[in-house]
Amino acid sequence: xxxxxxxxxxxxxxxxxxxxxxxxxxxxxxxxxxxxxxxxxxxxxxxxxxxxxxxxxxxxxxxxxxxxxxxxx
Amino acid sequence: xxxxxxxxxxxxxxxxxxxxxxxxxxxxxxxxxxxxxxxxxxxxxxxxxxxxxxxxxxxxxxxxxxxxxxxxxxxxxxxxxxxxxxxxxxxxxxxxxxxxxxxxxxxxxxxxxxxxxxxxxxxxxxxxxxxxxxxxxxxxxxxxxxxxxxxxxxxxxxxxxxxxxxxxxxxxxxxxxxxxxxxxxxxxxxxxxxxxxxxxxxxxxxxxxxxxxxxxxxxxxxxxxxxxxxxxxxxxxxxxxxxxxxxxxxxxxxxxxxxxxxxxxxxxxxxxxxxxxxxxxxxxxxxxxxxxxxxxxxxxxxxxxxxxxxxxxxxxxxxxxxxxxxxxxxxxxxxxxxxxxxxxxxxx
Numbered sequence: 001x002x003x004x005x006x007x008x009x010x011x012x013x014x015x016x017x018x019x020x021x022x023x024x025x026x027x028x029x030x031x032x033x034x035x036x037x038x039x040x041x042x043x044x045x046x047x048x049x050x051x052x053x054x055x056x057x058x059x060x061x062x063x064x065x066x067x068x069x070x071x072x073x
Numbered sequence: 074x075x076x077x078x079x080x081x082x083x084x085x086x087x088x089x090x091x092x093x094x095x096x097x098x099x100x101x102x103x104x105x106x107x108x109x110x111x112x113x114x115x116x117x118x119x120x121x122x123x124x125x126x127x128x129x130x131x132x133x134x135x136x137x138x139x140x141x142x143x144x145x146x147x148x149x150x151x152x153x154x155x156x157x158x159x160x161x162x163x164x165x166x167x168x169x170x171x172x173x174x175x176x177x178x179x180x181x182x183x184x185x186x187x188x189x190x191x192x193x194x195x196x197x198x199x200x201x202x203x204x205x206x207x208x209x210x211x212x213x214x215x216x217x218x219x220x221x222x223x224x225x226x227x228x229x230x231x232x233x234x235x236x237x238x239x240x241x242x243x244x245x246x247x248x249x250x251x252x253x254x255x256x257x258x259x260x261x262x263x264x265x266x267x268x269x270x271x272x273x274x275x276x277x278x279x280x281x282x283x284x285x286x287x288x289x290x291x292x293x294x295x296x297x298x299x300x301x302x303x304x305x306x307x308x309x310x311x312x313x314x315x316x317x318x319x320x321x322x323x324x325x326x327x328x329x330x331x332x333x334x335x336x337x338x339x340x341x342x343x344x345x346x347x348x349x350x351x352x353x354x355x356x357x358x359x360x361x362x363x364x365x366x367x368x369x370x371x372x373x374x375x376x377x378x379x380x381x382x383x384x385x386x387x388x389x390x391x392x393x394x395x396x397x398x399x400x401x402x403x404x405x406x407x408x409x410x411x412x413x414x415x416x417x418x419x420x421x
Contacts, residue, residue: 005420011220013157013343013352013359015282015289019212022290023421039150040277047077048290064152 140270
């Protein structure tokens with residue numbers, strides 16, 4: 001099984017986190033992780049991933065970061 | 074319908090209603106809300122340009138920033154950040170303003186002008202969408218202004234203090250020449266704009282994102298905000314008797330190119346002028362730099378006769394738009410090239 005790819009989108013402002021997620025999703029992985037650190041990025045990546053047929057699990061870290069885990073439905 | 078979409082439709086409608094009401098209360102026709110024009114007037118109130126009739130420090134701008142600041146703090150989203158290509162953002166802001174003052178309107182006012190029956194805005198809209206289309210191509214290939222970092226809180230709080238001070242000075246007519254420019258009463262402008270600031274912060278309303286998200290992700294959420302704004306303004310103008318349709322081909326190419334410049338530059342900057350105000354209110358000092366670039370652009374545009382009048386597009390304005398398109402293209406091409414290599418290393 002392939003190693004789960006992690007996209008570090010910390011400090012990147014929209015739409016860049018979603019563009020990076022899109023690039024990774026285009027490789028059709030069964031799962032993917034995205035680290036974001038602002039609410040707009042979290043919402044936008046989640047919205048895009050949902051539309052692309054992924055389930056999203058959001059894990060809040062204590063330093064304002066969120067680890068989004070995307071799993072293919 | 075999803076909650077997000079409903080909220081963005083409500084926000085577009087609120088901006089439209091606020092614009093119509095502010096015109097009824099005294100703001101210039103089809104300029105109930107214009108981020109670029111209002112920043113230009115604030116620039117004049119600070120004596121950075123000397124057009125006497127454009128020197129009212131518009132409280133709408135301050136209120137939008139303060140509305141965003143307040144709600145971002147309540148929701149725990151306020152964070153002082155900076156360091157994402159500030160100088161490039163300054164130039165993006167500068168050319169956004171140049172483009173907006175050649176057309177005479179930011180993307181928001183373009184839609185207000187469309188809803189008032191101003192046919193010139195149709196050419197501008199095509200240019201604007203074209204500019205965003207090109208910007209989105211670069212974004213899709215990896216264009217990014219780079220990471221922003223958490224920085225000293227002082228940076229953003231200092232800006233907020235300045236905004237608060239300007240608000241007080243405007244409230245008591247202590248700066249600018251409010252008597253020479255049509256405007257709604259301070260309190261009405263302030264209250265409506267606070268509501269707009271709060272709603273736009275919650276929904277991420279953005280005139281550029283509306284088209285960009287469709288081009289990049291086939292996501293129509295933000296577009297519905299623009300659409301509802303247009304419908305409300307159109308109906309509102311018809312009801313209040315402010316709708317009059319006119320269209321001529323004169324200067325069409327310049328309205329097309331100037332708003333093309335705005336769309337292109339703003340898509341690289343991460344959002345329309347309104348969105349920059351909202352981000353600034355959330356503590357994003359990169360957006361504050363973009364706004365300062367817009368102020369500088371407004372000063373240059375008026376001091377060097379680049380800004381248009383309602384009937385004429387000046388030669389200097391035409392030259393500035395062409396220069397702007399060349400500079401923004403160069404920024405886009407050079408940065409995208411660099412980022413492509415970085416993406417390759419990440420296997421994307």
